Amino acid sequence: MxxxxxxxxxxxxxxxxxxxxxxxxxxxxxxxxxxxxxxxxxxxxxxxxxxxxxxxxxxxxxxxxxxxxxxxxxxxxxxxxxxxxxxxxAPAQMSQEEVEAIVKQAIADTNAAGMGDFGKVMGKVMAAVKGRANGNVVNQTVKDLLK
CATH class of the missing domain: 1.10.1510.10 (Uncharacterised protein YqeY/AIM41, N-terminal domain)
Incomplete structure (x- = not known):
């Protein structure tokens, strides 16, 4: 510890x-x-x-x-x-580019096609960033990339 x-x-x-x-x-x-x-x-x-x-x-x-x-x-x-x-x-916060890369990977992994898959993508991304990225930043990034 x-x-x-x-x-x-x-x-x-x-x-x-x-x-x-x-x-x-x-x-x-x-x-x-x-x-x-x-x-x-x-x-x-x-x-x-x-x-x-x-x-x-x-x-x-x-x-x-x-x-x-x-x-x-x-x-x-x-x-x-x-x-x-x-x-x-606290762990160092991720940059916007790092968050975008994780979001893009999560979209590919979940075969997300639009905003209907928002929950699946957010769940996967938040598990991956776990305290290293602000939830609001992740939320906005997912919305931007799912449009």
Whole structure:
């Protein structure tokens, strides 16, 4: 469980440096991982860990959009720092070209002919990208390529 070890080491470093933002984010991630482990009733696999990190990242990005829209600059900057910290643990995001290549392969594999096959293609693509691509980007790419 390399992620847990990394989080624990970074937690100690943040404590020593008195870095409150990092400390809070790392504690939040550790708590989410623990809650997920309890919910699933087994040790987390790498895919489970990626799902938790993706959820943490998505929540923060959604909050950032809301705070930005509301003009709450006092909350935007700390949240951007939190996002950077979570991204450090999450897998690197795929480029648009990589997503397109996976979508094209999924369309070929499922013999998709149009928007009626959208669900089949999305299911195959989301399983392939698993936390490495934003669902909205994948959704739009599939729509564009199935037209």
């Amino acid at each position: 390399a992620l847990q070890d990394q989080l624990t080491a970074d937690l100690k470093t943040a404590m020593k440096a008195k870095d409150k933002i990092s400390l809070n984010v790392i504690r939040s991630i550790k708590t989410s991982l623990t809650n997920e482990r309890v919910k699933l009733e087994h040790d987390l696999t790498e895919d489970d860990e990626i799902a938790v990190l993706s959820r943490e990242l998505k929540q923060r990005k959604e909050s950032l959009a809301e705070f930005d829209k509301a003009g709450r600059e006092d909350l935007v900057e700390p949240l951007k720092e939190e996002i950077k910290i979570v991204e450090k643990y």
